[in-house]
Amino acid sequence: xxxxxxxxxDIGGTxxxxxxxxxxxxxxxxxxxxTPGRRGVTRQAEDALVEAVLESAAGRPLAGVxxxxxxxxxxxxxxxxxxxxxxxxxxxxxxxxxERLGCPVLLDNDAxxxxxxxxxxGAARGAGSALMITMGTGIGGAVLIxxxxxxxxxxxxxxxxxxxxxxxxxxxECGKSGCWxxxxxxxxxxxxxxxxxxxxxxxxxxxxGGRPERVNGPMVTAAAEEGDxxxxxxxxxxxxxxGIGTANLVAALDPEVVVxxxxxxxxxxxxLDPARAALRRTLVGAAHRRVPDVVAATLGPxxxxxxxxxxxx
Numbered sequence: 001x002x003x004x005x006x007x008x009x010d011i012g013g014t015x016x017x018x019x020x021x022x023x024x025x026x027x028x029x030x031x032x033x034x035t036p037g038r039r040g041v042t043r044q045a046e047d048a049l050v051e052a053v054l055e056s057a058a059g060r061p062l063a064g065v066x067x068x069x070x071x072x073x074x075x076x077x078x079x080x081x082x083x084x085x086x087x088x089x090x091x092x093x094x095x096x097x098x099e100r101l102g103c104p105v106l107l108d109n110d111a112x113x114x115x116x117x118x119x120x121x122g123a124a125r126g127a128g129s130a131l132m133i134t135m136g137t138g139i140g141g142a143v144l145i146x147x148x149x150x151x152x153x154x155x156x157x158x159x160x161x162x163x164x165x166x167x168x169x170x171x172x173e174c175g176k177s178g179c180w181x182x183x184x185x186x187x188x189x190x191x192x193x194x195x196x197x198x199x200x201x202x203x204x205x206x207x208x209g210g211r212p213e214r215v216n217g218p219m220v221t222a223a224a225e226e227g228d229x230x231x232x233x234x235x236x237x238x239x240x241x242x243g244i245g246t247a248n249l250v251a252a253l254d255p256e257v258v259v260x261x262x263x264x265x266x267x268x269x270x271x272l273d274p275a276r277a278a279l280r281r282t283l284v285g286a287a288h289r290r291v292p293d294v295v296a297a298t299l300g301p302x303x304x305x306x307x308x309x310x311x312x313x
Contacts (some may be wrong), residue, residue, distance in 0.1 A: 002194070003061060004060070004061045004062065005020045005060045005061070005062060005063060005068070006021055006022075006062075006063050006064050006307030006309045006312050006313070007019065007020055007021070007053050007057055007062060007064075007065045007066075007305070007309070008021040008027070008065075008066050008067075008068070008304070008306055008308035008309035009013055009049055009053060009065060009066065009067045009068065009109075009304075009305065009308055010068045010109060010110055010113070010154075010301070010303075010304025010305050010308065011035060011045070011048075011049055011067065011068070011069055011070065011083025012035065012070040012085065012086075012136060012137060012304075013035065013037060013070060013084075013086060013136070013137040013138070014034065014035060014037070014085075015032055015033065015034055015035055015222060016032070016033045016034075016035055016045075016048045016049050016052050017030065017031070017032055017052070017304070018030070018031045018032075018049075018052035018053050018055070018056040018303045018305065019031070019056055019302070019304055019307060020056055020057070020060075021066075021306055021308075021309035023157060024121075024313065025026035025117065025120065025121035025299075027305055027306065028280050029055075029056045029057070029058055030053040030056065031051075031053075031055035031056040032052065033048040033049075033051055034048065035048050035054045035086065036048075036084070036086075036087065037085060037086070037087075038084065038085055038086060038173065039079050039087070039235050040086075041087055042087050042088055042091055044087075044132055045086055045087060045088065046093070046096060046097070046100070048167060049065060049067070049097070050097070050100050050134060051078055052100065053101060054101075058206065059174075060309075061103075061292045062101060062103035063103065063104075064103050064104040064105065064106070064312040065097065065101055065103060065104070065105045065106075065213075065312075066105075066106050066107075066108075066113070066152070066305045066307075066308030066310070066312050067093075067097070067105060067106070067107045067108075067308055068108060068109070068110040068113035068114070068303065068304035068305070068307055068308040069083065069086070069088075069093075069108070070083055070084075070085055070086060070110045070136075070137075070138075070193050071083025071085075071088060071109065071288045072083070072110075072154070072155065072156045072159070073107050073108050073109050073112075073155050073156075074155050075151065075153070075154065075155040076108045076155075077090060077094065077106055077108060077155075077311075078092060078093070078094045079092055079093055079094070079107075079206065079291035080093055080107070080108065081155075081156075083186055084117075084139065084162075084172075084173045084174045084187045085137050085173065091098050091103065092106060093276075094106070094107055094261070098277070099196075101268070102257070103281070104247070104312065105159070105179055106308075106311040106312055108149075108151075108174040108307075108308070108311055109140065109142070109155075109158065110134065110140055110209060110304055111132055111133075111134045111140030111141050111142040111158055111189055112142045112149045112151065112158065112302045112307070113130055113171075113303070113304050113306075113307030113308045113310070114134055114140075114142065114261050114297065114303035114304050114306065115130070115132035115142035115143075115144050115149055115158075115257050115259075115312070116149060116305050116306075116307040116310045116311075117299050117302075117303040117304070117306035117307035117310065118130075118132060118259050118261070118298070118299060118303060118307075119144055119147060120297060120306075120310060121306060122259075122297060122298040122299045122303065123257070123259045123295050123296065123297050124144060124257060124259050124283045125145070125265045125298075125306070126177050127255075127256045127257045128145075128146060128147065128256060129144060129145050129146070129249070129253070129255045129256050129308055130143075130144040130255050130256060130257045130258070130260045131143060131144075131246070131247050131249055131255045131257075131259070131292075132144065132158075132261065132297075133160060133242070133246065133249075133255060133258065133259070133261070133262075133266055134260075134261045134262035134265075135184065135185055135186065135188050135262040135263070135264035136185070136186055136264065137185065137187060137253075137258060137259070137264040137272075138173070138181040138186075138187065139160055139161030139163045139177065139184060139185050139186050139245075139262075140158065140159070140160070140161060140259060140262070141158040141159065141160035141161065142157075142158040142311075143157060143158055143253060143255075144235075144255075146192050146209040153224040156272040159171065160178065160180060160245065160249060161179060161180050161181035161185065162174050162175075162179045162181065163179065163182045163245065163248070164176065164178045164179060164180075164184065164250075165178060165183060165211065165241075166178035166182075169182065169183075170182035170183070180241070180245045183237075183238070184239075184241035184242045184245060184266065185238070185273055186262075187221055187261060188237075188238050188241070188278055189217055189234050189235065189238045189264060190215055190216060190217055190218070190220060190234075192233070192234035192237050192238065193215055193220045193223075194213070194215050194232055196230040196233055196234060197215070197230055198212070198227065200230060200232075200244060201231035202228055202229070202231070203223050203226060203228045203231075204220065204223050204230060204231065205232065205256060206227065207219055207222075207223070217263065217264070218237070220234055221266070221267055224267065224270055232270070234276050235267060235270050235271055235274075237277045238264070238271065239270070239271045239273065239274030240274045240276075240277075240278045240291075242260070242271065242272075242274075242275040242278070242295075243274065243275035243276065243278025243279040243280075243281070243282060244279075244282050246258055246275060246278075246279050246294065247278070247279050247282035247283040247284075248282075250279065250283055250292060253282050254293050256292060256293060256294065256295070257292050257293050258292050258294045258295070259277075259295055259296075259297050260272060260275070260294060260295070260296055260297060261296070261297030261299070261300075261303055262297075264302070265296050265297060268296055272295075272296060275294055276294050279291060292294060
């Protein structure tokens with residue numbers, strides 16, 4: 001490409017990550033910016049994205065930019081139609097970014113991009129069918145059939161986090177209630193820990209200065225590693241709900257493997273063991289079928305960037 005670089009971008013509810021991605025899926029020159037959240041303005045989100053891309057490119061010409069966006073991306077890959085944790089609502093994002101960056105830009109949902117990355121370079125390599133579940137601020141997802149991402153008629157397949165699992169349950173940022181991600185996500189993990197803190201002793205009381213509102217996901221993860229009962233109970237609940245929701249997806253789609261990624265998945269078996277148990281307990285006909293493996297994604301926070309870059313290749 002004559003010195004040109006492909007930059008992959010992963011933009012979510014709290015941050016945007018950008019990096020130069022080569023054909024082997026290796027990420028270099030990473031850059032990070034914060035994002036404004038759903039109550040911000042669209043220009044702020046675009047600015048953060050453009051700044052991260054330019055920092056990553058470091059003056060090198062851009063062959064193209066792939067964007068993995070946490071939201072509903074239209075079938076043409078031109079617009080983020082709705083994002084529960086970002087301000088976009090149908091703006092022509094691809095055209096806006098192409099104008100600002102001066103190169104081709106392609107968009108897809110962040111979980112679709114992560115699934116592509118894991119299929120090409122990670123935990124789903126060699127699988128004919130797979131489910132990707134991404135657990136961060138909320139839950140995203142993707143379906144791989146015969147190695148291809150199922151995008152759906154509106155480009156919105158795989159929004160597993162907004163399946164209703166508790167009618168009339170916890171309010172969700174999407175405007176509905178009882179969504180799966182309200183019981184199994186980073187937000188759910190923190191909410192569980194804060195509630196449990198009020199009932200029993202926890203190291204979280206010390207690290208938060210006795211103020212539950214200061215507790216965040218990394219604090220809960222660290223406390224769980226130290227053996228804190230409150231933190232471990234919070235993870236057990238989130239993992240159990242992960243398995244329950246996964247059982248519904250497996251009943252519908254019967255995949256070879258379920259790959260769990262996103263920031264919360266860094267907890268590894270502390271999250272996945274209760275999920276595996278709940279999957280076997282909940283899945284119809286579990287004793288008479290091969291229950292798919294539930295495995296951690298292997299590409300970590302690079303998956304969105306790698307999968308976004310694959311859109312250009």
